[in-house]
Amino acid sequence: MLHIKPILSSLLRSKSGPVLLLIQIILSVAIVANASFIIQERLALMQRDSGVEESEVLTFSLYNFDPLIDKTAQNKIDQQILRGLPNVIAATSTNMLPLSGGGSTSTLNLGPDPDNTKTTAAFSMYLGTEHTIETLGLSLIEGRNFYPHEVKGDLKIPSRLAIISRAAAQAAWPGESALGKVLYEGNMVQMTVIGVVDKLQGVGVDSSALEYSVIQNVDYGSSSYMVRAKPEFHAELKDAIIKALQVENPNRVLDGFKSIEAIKDRSYRDHKLMITVLTMMVVLLLLITSLGLTGMVMFNIQRRTKQIGTRRALGAKKRDIISYFLVENYLICLAGGVLGGLLAIQLGQQLMKIYSLPMLDLSYPLFTVAGLFIVTTLAVYLPARKAANISPATATRSV
Numbered sequence: 001m002l003h004i005k006p007i008l009s010s011l012l013r014s015k016s017g018p019v020l021l022l023i024q025i026i027l028s029v030a031i032v033a034n035a036s037f038i039i040q041e042r043l044a045l046m047q048r049d050s051g052v053e054e055s056e057v058l059t060f061s062l063y064n065f066d067p068l069i070d071k072t073a074q075n076k077i078d079q080q081i082l083r084g085l086p087n088v089i090a091a092t093s094t095n096m097l098p099l100s101g102g103g104s105t106s107t108l109n110l111g112p113d114p115d116n117t118k119t120t121a122a123f124s125m126y127l128g129t130e131h132t133i134e135t136l137g138l139s140l141i142e143g144r145n146f147y148p149h150e151v152k153g154d155l156k157i158p159s160r161l162a163i164i165s166r167a168a169a170q171a172a173w174p175g176e177s178a179l180g181k182v183l184y185e186g187n188m189v190q191m192t193v194i195g196v197v198d199k200l201q202g203v204g205v206d207s208s209a210l211e212y213s214v215i216q217n218v219d220y221g222s223s224s225y226m227v228r229a230k231p232e233f234h235a236e237l238k239d240a241i242i243k244a245l246q247v248e249n250p251n252r253v254l255d256g257f258k259s260i261e262a263i264k265d266r267s268y269r270d271h272k273l274m275i276t277v278l279t280m281m282v283v284l285l286l287l288i289t290s291l292g293l294t295g296m297v298m299f300n301i302q303r304r305t306k307q308i309g310t311r312r313a314l315g316a317k318k319r320d321i322i323s324y325f326l327v328e329n330y331l332i333c334l335a336g337g338v339l340g341g342l343l344a345i346q347l348g349q350q351l352m353k354i355y356s357l358p359m360l361d362l363s364y365p366l367f368t369v370a371g372l373f374i375v376t377t378l379a380v381y382l383p384a385r386k387a388a389n390i391s392p393a394t395a396t397r398s399v
Contacts (some may be wrong), residue, residue, distance in 0.1 A: 007173065036364055060255065103125075151218070201213065297383040301383060
């Protein structure tokens with residue numbers, strides 16, 4: 001039967017190798033646990049539901065060069081043209097695009113007096129039409145959409161209607177219906193809530209207020225447009241849009257055709273890069289740790305060849321030799337895992353303070369240690385099996 005005491009004694013007699021490996025395991029556990037946590041946190045951010053039919057919504061910008069053009073009137077004509085094109089489900093103009101990283105945001109008040117009322121987080125302030133909900137593919141869960149006659153073409157109107165996201169409604173009036181409530185932007189503009197959509201993310205993917213959005217009934221001749229169609233029609237639709245709008249008025253340029261899905265991918269570009277780098281780091285750390293253990297076992301096999309042969313001659317079975325090296329590995333991993341887990345928690349607390357990350361879930365150090373046991377078992381098993389095949393005759397061979 002294999003005992004732990006002689007294994008510990010053997011490790012203590014040759015301290016440098018095990019100690020260096022122990023330090024490596026401690027650092028690997030601390031770094032891998034936190035890196036895995038950050039990877040999962042970033043993936044969760046990227047997988048959030050925007051509420052928008054991202055792959056279906058095609059966007060573009062239109063630039064007019066005619067100084068005499070009535071932009072508001074031309075905008076309405078252009079929207080009608082877009083809605084009449086083949087395969088178009090819906091179309092509208094907009095002041096900004098979801099998840100684009102740039103647009104209008106504003107803190108709002110829940111009362112007319114800014115100095116004596118609650119202020120909300122920075123809501124994303126969309127301007128749109130009665131077609132905005134259908135164009136984006138939003139789900140209206142309460143209230144109603146704008147009526148066509150309610151959509152105004154003037155930014156200066158002080159009294160507006162609003163459709164807000166469920167998250168914005170809950171943040172402003174927790175536990176209450178938002179319908180009929182009024183939001184105030186300073187002391188100049190007031191917005192009466194007539195509808196609530198299930199989800200509509202704003203413009204900044206890293207903003208804590210990403211889920212808080214407001215659509216107002218204002219269509220003032222913006223240069224940005226959104227057209228909803230099945231993705232397979234986007235290529236031919238792009239050509240049709242350019243042709244149709246330039247026939248209507250050739251003194252303008254259309255540019256920046258891209259889907260909301262492409263905009264989202266670009267906005268999460270840094271997150272993807274971080275995930276790639278951290279994943280490579282995790283793989284490299286596990287690989288280096290495994291190679292370190294494999295090297296130590298192979299070194300011990302060469303150093304203990306006669307000892308292993310003697311044990312085999314005294315009746316030790318192959319599985320006893322393999323178990324010896326596996327237990328030796330498990331002892332080092334256990335010590336390194338415990339100390340590495342404690343270091344991982346400390347490192348996670350520092351990251352939480354410096355980078356405003358959530359608190360490290362204790363399951364990540366535990367799973368990291370468990371994964372390390374599996375990886376190192378595979379790394380140790382093959383050289384240990386080689387050691388188990390050493391002939392008992394080796395013990396009597398002269399040196």
